[in-house]
Amino acid sequence: MSSKFQNRWWGWGFRSAVMLYFIILIVLPILGIYGQSLSAGWQAFADNITEPLAWKSVQLTVIMALIATVINIAIGTMAGWVLIRYRFPGRSLLNSMVDLPFALPTAVAGLMILLLLGPQSPVGHWAEQLGFSILFHRPAIVIAMVFVTFPFVIRAVQPLLEELDPAEEEAAYTMGASKRKTFFRVIFPNMLPGIVSGAMLAFSRALAEFGAVVLVAGNIPGRTLIASVYIFGEIESDNAAGAAAVSVILLTLSFLILWLVNHLQSRRKTA
Amino acid sequence: MRRLWIGLTFLVFALLLGAPVVRIAMGAWDEGWRGFANGLTRPEAVHALAMTGLIVAAVTVINTFFGVIFSMYLVRAAWLGPRLKKLLNSIVDLPFAVSPVIGGLMIVLLLGPDSALGGLLGAAGIKIVYALPGMILATLFVTFPLVIREVMPVLQEIGTQQEEAASMLGAYGWTTFRRVTWPQIRWSVVYGVVLTVARSLGEFGAVLVVSGNILFKTQTATTLVYQDVENFSLTSANAVALVLAAGSVALLLLMEWAKSRQKHV
Numbered sequence: 001m002s003s004k005f006q007n008r009w010w011g012w013g014f015r016s017a018v019m020l021y022f023i024i025l026i027v028l029p030i031l032g033i034y035g036q037s038l039s040a041g042w043q044a045f046a047d048n049i050t051e052p053l054a055w056k057s058v059q060l061t062v063i064m065a066l067i068a069t070v071i072n073i074a075i076g077t078m079a080g081w082v083l084i085r086y087r088f089p090g091r092s093l094l095n096s097m098v099d100l101p102f103a104l105p106t107a108v109a110g111l112m113i114l115l116l117l118g119p120q121s122p123v124g125h126w127a128e129q130l131g132f133s134i135l136f137h138r139p140a141i142v143i144a145m146v147f148v149t150f151p152f153v154i155r156a157v158q159p160l161l162e163e164l165d166p167a168e169e170e171a172a173y174t175m176g177a178s179k180r181k182t183f184f185r186v187i188f189p190n191m192l193p194g195i196v197s198g199a200m201l202a203f204s205r206a207l208a209e210f211g212a213v214v215l216v217a218g219n220i221p222g223r224t225l226i227a228s229v230y231i232f233g234e235i236e237s238d239n240a241a242g243a244a245a246v247s248v249i250l251l252t253l254s255f256l257i258l259w260l261v262n263h264l265q266s267r268r269k270t271a
Numbered sequence: 272m273r274r275l276w277i278g279l280t281f282l283v284f285a286l287l288l289g290a291p292v293v294r295i296a297m298g299a300w301d302e303g304w305r306g307f308a309n310g311l312t313r314p315e316a317v318h319a320l321a322m323t324g325l326i327v328a329a330v331t332v333i334n335t336f337f338g339v340i341f342s343m344y345l346v347r348a349a350w351l352g353p354r355l356k357k358l359l360n361s362i363v364d365l366p367f368a369v370s371p372v373i374g375g376l377m378i379v380l381l382l383g384p385d386s387a388l389g390g391l392l393g394a395a396g397i398k399i400v401y402a403l404p405g406m407i408l409a410t411l412f413v414t415f416p417l418v419i420r421e422v423m424p425v426l427q428e429i430g431t432q433q434e435e436a437a438s439m440l441g442a443y444g445w446t447t448f449r450r451v452t453w454p455q456i457r458w459s460v461v462y463g464v465v466l467t468v469a470r471s472l473g474e475f476g477a478v479l480v481v482s483g484n485i486l487f488k489t490q491t492a493t494t495l496v497y498q499d500v501e502n503f504s505l506t507s508a509n510a511v512a513l514v515l516a517a518g519s520v521a522l523l524l525l526m527e528w529a530k531s532r533q534k535h536v
Contacts, residue, residue, distance in 0.1 A: 029377030105473025112291035208370030210476035254368035
């Protein structure tokens with residue numbers, strides 16, 4: 001009896017410890033940053049946001065992330081399709097390479113792009129002769145974002161293509177539909193949910209990216225300074241309020257996207 | 272048509288993934304073996320790599336332990352209402368949506384020298400921010416969902432029948448876990464661990480903010496790469512980056528191997 005009683009106390013204490021760990025590690029920091037940025041009132045928050053450099057960095061981040069996402073939708077849909085539908089030598093090698101950007105440290109990814117596109121490299125040299133520069137300019141930001149978010153669309157599209165019932169396609173062919181028509185009327189609608197959720201995750205990841213971008217963007221305030229690097233700069237110069245305000249904007253945007261993705265996925269499951 | 276798509280895919284992979292990896296593998300040898308060896312054996316690199324190893328070890332142990340227990344609670348615990356479980360479940364994903372820099376900022380705001388809690392701990396002589404504990408905390412924050420997201424679906428799939436049978440036959444909680452549950456979730460835990468190791472090996476933004484990147488004290492391998500680049504010593508940066516890249520590629524291959532093995536069994 002007494003051992004059972006002890007056991008229950010033990011269990012209760014253990015549960016509380018685990019929940020406390022969760023609250024301290026995850027919940028408290030997130031609440032803390034919202035609290036910190038709003039602690040001096042709305043006016044101070046608004047001032048921190050509308051500070052020209054801060055606002056410009058947020059704008060730039062959103063635009064660059066959008067461009068990177070569009071590029072990813074195109075190449076991700078294509079690669080997902082090719083890797084599932086075609087059999088060719090080197091296919092499984094390509095398939096395992098897809099996850100490489102997730103595995104590589106972002107600082108290493110940044111260094112790779114820096115070395116590949118720098119002015120001493122053939123690509124950088126060639127671009128300069130054509131009269132534009134990539135490194136330390138906006139194209140480098142987009143390239144870094146595309147690299148880091150590369151797997152999202154592919155990995156979201158692949159399972160949907162695998163699940164797709166061949167009977168649907170065959171039915172379309174037997175009814176005389178052309179290849180092109182079958183793709184756009186039968187296959188593509190089935191891929192679309194994957195493309196959308198993969199693209200949203202890629203967009204949210206691109207918004208948050210720091211390591212790869214900080215090394216290649218040059219970080220010129222107002223021109224190539226993205227939001228996460230702006231936040232880092234504000235922390236370094238001891239302006240925690242400014243950093244927190246921009247963080248809240250980015251966080252809220254990412255949370256909304258995450259919520260939307262979960263919402264879409266759960267709706268798809270029940271449908 | 273078919274040829275065109277396959278060719279295009281190869282081109283994209285070669286340009287976007289192949290070229291950078293080849294470049295970094297070659298770049299480390301720009302100054303020959305000596306340059307590479309010097310980049311790795313300089314004292315700051317040795318210290319930074321040791322620091323990274325320490326963080327990886329600590330984070331992997333803590334994160335795996337809490338991750339497995341937390342997944343059990345989220346799937347099985349009767350003392351959590353279904354609504355609360357749903358809420359907790361969606362909170363688990365939040366670190367994925369948080370920029371690493373912001374994750375670091377959160378810890379600085381909460382436990383930094385200017386905060387109430389940090390001041391209190393500082394008075395007691397415990398330093399968290401700009402020291403190892405803060406860096407471990409930041410990495411724990413970033414890696415929190417990894418084990419849970421691997422283990423939870425498996426727990427949901429296997430159901431409770433076997434566990435109930437075991438406890439009906441008189442097995443205690445721990446025995447049930449060890450003999451019935453563990454063998455079924457083992458592989459998903461391994462995946463979670465591999466992902467955790469890879470992520471904590473490469474964590475940069477959060478650690479940079481929390482550590483202050485102090486040479487010989489809180490510098491990790493990734494923040495050393497960053498500092499080398501800022502100092503324009505690209506070859507040294509390259510040597511350290513190559514080691515990190517090799518580590519993460521090895522982990523990726525390990526994961527592929529484990530997955531293919533599990534499929535065959």
